[in-house]
Amino acid sequence: MVEFKEDVSIVLGGAAGQGIQTVEAILTYALKRSGYHVYANKEYMSRVRGGINTTEIRVSSRRVRAFVRRIDILVPFKQGVLSWVRNRLSESTVVLGEKGNVEEDFLGKVNLVEVPLTKLALETGSQLYLNTTAAGLIVGLFHGDFEAVEEYVRKRFESKGENVVRKNIEAARKGYDLGVKLCDEGTIRVEVERDERVKDEILLTGTEAVGIGALAGGMNFLSFYPMSPSTGVSTFAAQHAEEFGIVVEQVEDEISAINMALGAWFGGARAMVSTSGGGFALMSEAMSLAGMAENPVVVHLAQRPGPATGLPTRTMQGDLNLVLHAGHGDFPRIILAPGTLEEAFYLSAEAFNLADRYQVPLIILTDQYFVDTYYNLSKPDVGKVRFERYIVEAKPGYRRYELTEDGISPRAVPGYGEEVVVANGNEHDEWGDITEDAELTVKMQEKRAKLKLGTIRKNAPLPKLIGSEDAKYIVVNWGSTFHVVEEAIRELGRDDVAQLHFSWLYPLNPEARRFFEGKTVIVVENNITGQFADLLEKELGVEVHHRILKYDGRPFSVEEVLEKLRGVVE
Template sequence: MSEFRGEVSIVLGGAAGQGIQTVEGILTYALKRSGYHVYANKEYMSRVRGGINTTEIRVSSRRVRAFVKRIDILVPFKQGVLSWVAHRISENTVVLGERENVEESFLDSINLVEVPLTKLALETGSQLYLNTTAAGLIVGLFHGDFGAVEEYIRKRFGSKGENVVGKNIEAAKKGYELGVKLCEEGTIRVEVERDEKVREEILLSGTEAVGIGALAGGMNFLSFYPMSPSTGVSTFAAQHAEEFGIVVEQVEDEISAINMALGAWFAGARAMVSTSGGGFALMSEALSLAGMAENPIVIHLAQRPGPATGLPTRTMQGDLNLVLYAGHGDFPRIILAPGSMEEAFYLSAEAFNLADKYQVPVIILTDEYFVDTYYNLPKPELKKVRFERHIVEAKPGYRRYELTEDGISPRAVPGYGEEVVIANGNEHDEWGDITEDAKLTRKMQKKRAVKKLETIRKNAPLPKLFGNEDAKYLVVSWGSTLHVVEEALEKLGRDDVALLHFSWVYPLNPGTKRFFEDKTVIVVENNITGQFADLLRKELGVEVHHRVLKYDGRPFSVEEVFDALKGVVE
């Protein structure tokens, strides 16, 4: 008998086009509705058909929010899956599937539980129902709520007619009954405690968290050119455009996208563009226009490995330097990098207030791992979201680029007030007219690049500390590495190791430096050079003693971070 207690890590593997995402959708929805904590993340090759894609689903009695290397139950839908994940298979892994989907070289070394998925699908009417049968099988192992399976199938396939819905429910039921039977016969035993509060929680992906947060922040215009892994935010906005009364435009290229958004802000809208590293590179000149014209803009950048096309469907935290230094000339910007769905929601909403207030580009940095991850969480509290407008009336004597002590000039929009409102990409005087006066140029440069930056810096929030302030070791995470480091430290179980998480990445509040005093500093990040570690040294003079880096296009696993940290502290 194979027995799993407290938590199960399930991996589904197959070719693109085999319906792996359908199984993932059924499982996460039904098991969450059954009272289990769930976490899911996918990895997929850059192809429409074929190849090997996998999905990891963790089902637990406690909150789980990070990727693990361990596989408890593996469900292969084609040959080649076991070879692809061989480094993750252990003697405790149960391979649940058909013999024909297992390579010969593995047959003598794995715990194979054969299940006739194809036979059951054909009994239902077609091999097309194989994935739904498999989903039912796994829900059955947990004795999950089959009503939730039916509910999901009706939502997912309702537009295809009652016959398709009925057949999928029938297929899922056959799988469910087989899963229950495997437990009753003692082949597999799953004992995971339910949490009734989970039933009422929501399932949210990184893509959805950014999209919903932007809507909560008052976004009413989004322009984009498709580029994975960022496109999901744009399609999410498009799907809800009519409901929320927003404009979503797919344009001919990224240059058009950012210039449309700049124009929308100038006219009084709250606009965002969504892109990836290559698309952002094309936006560099317009970013400088935003800097000179002091025009707000919110940019969501979902990172993937570069340079160039790189690995377009995989993950990396390699674009921090790109967004830090993009654009010619000196001008401030704000960089945010959420590490949780909650942070993605609240920071995406706040990004619009920040852009409006400081009149600078605000960049939300996510990555493929983050946008494609989802898990259950309590509903965000909308009352915590502030909606701020920083627009003034252009009364007689209004000066768009008035020289101020904090570097922030009053911003009006055309049509609100008597005065003409000017935005200028050339150097300008306080009214916005072009100037080449040397003294005035120095004042304007200082206003933008020094005074405004210092205002933002002193108002920047401090990072979040988890653990003992007096800990000897300080582990630093930023963006999507939060949960994997958090769980690794929980597993490490040492009081002398604390975690400092940055979701506000730039500019850094000078008060942040106190967290690093008398500490051995370890930075964990998904890139080859340690870009955030370099930023800490540049901004705060912090010496980073150890860099834990990963740069193969895959996310960190809890086990990898645990081993790396253990190697440092022990």
């Protein structure tokens, strides 16, 4: 008998088009509704059919929010899956599936528990029901609430008619009964304690967290050109456009997308663009226009490995330098990178206030791993979201680019007030008229690149410290590596190691230097050079002693970070 307790890592593997995501959706919904903490993430090849795609689902008695290398239960839907995840298998891994889906090299070497999924699906009426049968099987192993499975199946398939719904429920029941039987017979034992509070929580993806946050922040216009892995935010907004009374435009290219957003902000809207690195590269000139015209804009950039097309369905934190330096000339910008789904909601909402207040481009950096991750969490508190507008009336004597001590000029929109409202991509005077005056050019350059940047920097929030201020080692992370670093440090179990999480990447508040004084600094990043480590050294003068980097297009696992940290501190 194989026994799993408290935290179980399940991996589903098959070809694109085999419905792996359907199984994932049923499992996470039903197990969460049954009172289990769940986490899920997927990795998939850049193809519509074929190849090998896998989904990891962790089911636990405590909150789990990070990717692990360990596979406890593997469910292969085709041959080739075991070879693909070979380095993640161990002696305790149970392969739950049909013998025909296991490569010959592995027969007799893995703990195979044969289950007749195809036979059960055919008994229901068609092999099409195999995925629903498999989902029921795994829920049965946990003795989950079958009513939750039935509820999800009804929602998922109701548009296909009652017969399809009934057949899928029948298939799920056959799988569920088999899962319970495997436990009762002692073939597999799963002991994970339920938490009744989980039932009232919600399941969100990173995509949904960004999208909902943007809506909460007052976004009423979104323009985009599709590019993975960012497109989900745009389609989410489009699906809810009528409900929230917003405009979503799919345009001909990324240049059009950002220029439409700039125009929307100029007219008084709150606009966002969603793209990936290659798309953002095309937006560089418009970023510079936003800098000169002091026109707000919010850009969501979901990173993937580059250069060029790179690995379009994989993950990396390789575009920090891109957004940091995009656009010719010197002008300020704000860069945010949420590390949790809660942060994604609140930061995406606050992004619109910040862009409006400081009249700058603001970039929200996520990545494929982050947008495709989901887990259970408490409902975000919409009451905490502030909706701030910084638009003034263009009264007589209004000067759009008035020279001020903090570098922030009053911003009006056309039609609100008597004066004409001007936006100018040329160097200009305080009224917005073109100028080539040398003295005025100096003042305007300093207004944007020194005074305004200094104001933003002074008001920038400090990073979040998890652990003791007296810790000898500081492990720095930014964006999507938060949870994996958090869990690795918890597993390390040392009081002299603390985590410092940055979700506000630029500009950095000088007061953040105090976190590094007298510490051994370790930076964890999903890129090849350590882009944020370089930024810390440049902006704050911080000496980074160790860089833990990964750049194969895959996310860090808890085990990887733990091993690397042990190599430094032990």
